[in-house]
Amino acid sequence: MAEQNTDSTGVPTVGVALLGMGTVGREVLRILGQAESDFTARIGGRLEVRGIAVSDLSKPREGVDASLLTDDALSLVRRDDIDLVIEVIGGIDYPRTVVLNALRAGKSVVTANKALVAAHAIELSDAADSSGADLFFEAAVAAAIPVVGPLRRSLAGDKVNTVMGIVNGTTNFILDAMDKRGASYDEMLAEATALGYAEADPSADVDGFDAASKAAILASLAFHSPVSFDDVHCEGIRNITAEDIRAAKAAGCTIKLLAICERLVDGQGGESVSARVYPALVPLTHPLATVSDSFNAIFVVAEYAGRLMFYGNGAGGAPTASAVLGDVVAAARNVVHGGRAPGMSTYANLPVADFGEVRTRYHVDMKVQDRPGVLAEVASTFSAHGVSIKTVRQEEDSDGARLVVITHHAAEKDLEDTVEALKKLDAVKNVRSVLRMEGN
């Protein structure tokens, strides 16, 4: 606990440094100004923004006291009159340096930076532990949807087995629009860009990297184990076609980009963790199938709590600011009253499973020769690799016969081998698509 400061009326004060004045930073500042007395009452002390770090000092910033601005974030966070740091810069290396410096100096940090937390959670958490500061990052996953808090605190007496979420609004907007309008990926990406949902370079969203950061954070929290961005198997949605969506519908499903964190148990009871991101077929009866537009939702299965779902706005200035400010209240309360939130808990230290060991179901869509014996050849190829078939749908397409196989649960490596073998069959013209099915 920092030395207690009070204002002239005897109310404790908490010195705040805001790093970054993008959409979220401006919203944080606006809300802090608008609801000042609420924050004071909820904290039992008054927040004072004593410095704002920006990259470009020459940019005009209406309504902001210019004397607060600095382009030297590192010096700002080390100042004696700063107790609490709000980091909404983005990026990894620079904020890492600044946040580490802040934490080591005993200043609590609230960050919305999923990439930073996914890459360096343990290092940051260790720095916080060693100085007794708090590190909060509710906004790093699904903005204002409380999921970091529930995993860290509400479910602290339970055993989480699965976290499965739609944690990227841009890709959900694209896939939902493809599903509802039968449009192509390229058309809907263009629309998402025009609406401001997608960046000029959409890679972080559509290639799944943003979701993978969140998967790493969720897996770490859910399984009390260190899981970082590099541990997450990641596939994006660029290859999803209108035809894939139609095929999903025929199977009673829709396609969603999922972040999946799963506790795996081997035959000997040994546990490991899988964290992965990929587009998958989700049955229309599953709660995640109904999540439309750019909304996010996180579905949790815990041993005692059963099935839980958290739903809301997963992005945007105001929702992200809401999550940041919830953490600011908690961190500031600890500055004023003492106490500390639980740090990253990694005691379980479960290993990350090889992706090949992950078991799920598959939807394999093939063009095949239109002759007798094809089904038998295909079926025996699945069974030779230990992959059990659940349903087969054969139909005539404009250009020949098509076979859609849905499997029972099988290991990734066995499915991969199966597909390689299918491609070599004379009976199979091509394997049009292989998609996973989740949530049954």
Next chain:
Amino acid sequence: MAEQNTDSTGVPTVGVALLGMGTVGREVLRILGQAESDFTARIGGRLEVRGIAVSDLSKPREGVDASLLTDDALSLVRRDDIDLVIEVIGGIDYPRTVVLNALRAGKSVVTANKALVAAHAIELSDAADSSGADLFFEAAVAAAIPVVGPLRRSLAGDKVNTVMGIVNGTTNFILDAMDKRGASYDEMLAEATALGYAEADPSADVDGFDAASKAAILASLAFHSPVSFDDVHCEGIRNITAEDIRAAKAAGCTIKLLAICERLVDGQGGESVSARVYPALVPLTHPLATVSDSFNAIFVVAEYAGRLMFYGNGAGGAPTASAVLGDVVAAARNVVHGGRAPGMSTYANLPVADFGEVRTRYHVDMKVQDRPGVLAEVASTFSAHGVSIKTVRQEEDSDGARLVVITHHAAEKDLEDTVEALKKLDAVKNVRSVLRMEGN
């Protein structure tokens, strides 16, 4: 912080008293035994159940160390070796005395008792404040669905405007079954009783009292104001007929028993709070409409976070134990490491609005004379009382003409006056039902 005790290996210990060995108490004990090392790691200290209070000492309790049992809860919670009390007895007066004694003695309390918290939150919270103990009650609302925590902490930097929830599983089971099967209330109540969802005396559920307790707790948390059970306007589902459900369907709705907590703002910007429980029509497009069986869901609208929803099991031994144990971890961490969770925050101290001032929409279902001019008479009765009509549906029933009016938002008192006036019209044979519509 209590004097720190450690076991022979130097690990801090936390002495626990469990009050009550019903479904939830047994489940708490089972999980504590099963996951002991996880709790120790998450808390940084070891939980030791040092006493269990039961009402009947002669009852055989398999697997429980008989030396721990006592029928004197009051003496148990005052014992020096008890740091933390888990209250899962139920009832109000007796647990109130015991919990107050525990809190005054500086022992933190985790309770699942919604009736107790809804009736005495302020008194309990004051007792906790004065001794520096924690009072937790996540399990009191919707069992394992984290909603107390999110309102207290995650949304502490936001302004909550509405909390609307399905918080009673029994009534949701009955209404959902009536909707899906077209059955009567009595038939489905009998089935709920047979399945163990409803008690022999179902009043707490079907008359809305259970939901009203939860509404009081949710409103207190959401609006930082004292709202108790007596402040909640409460109507149950006994009068909902199969015909009401059919009429709801015709309006594109289903009927749900809702707990609604709303921030009201008058023409001068003055704020007040409404907490109410009643069955209402909910549009099928609203997320709450899809909540089936005995599931619970809480929908929150906050100024910055926007629309959030929390969904899951709202009752049952294991889900309730999950919520209790999440609180136990937080309370035990504070015993070991110091610090205190925020207490009940009532600084906003908003008054509870008169129910007559509440504004919502209405679905008014009437039998009318089958003659010209009826619609005009009915319409002018609504408008004379300042109630604006949104849609009218007129149809021929087996026994004459029927008129279903859906209004725009209107005040309860105006609608009540309208209905009184309608009943006096010669044109109106009877007002079959008046139901509210929520969630647009």
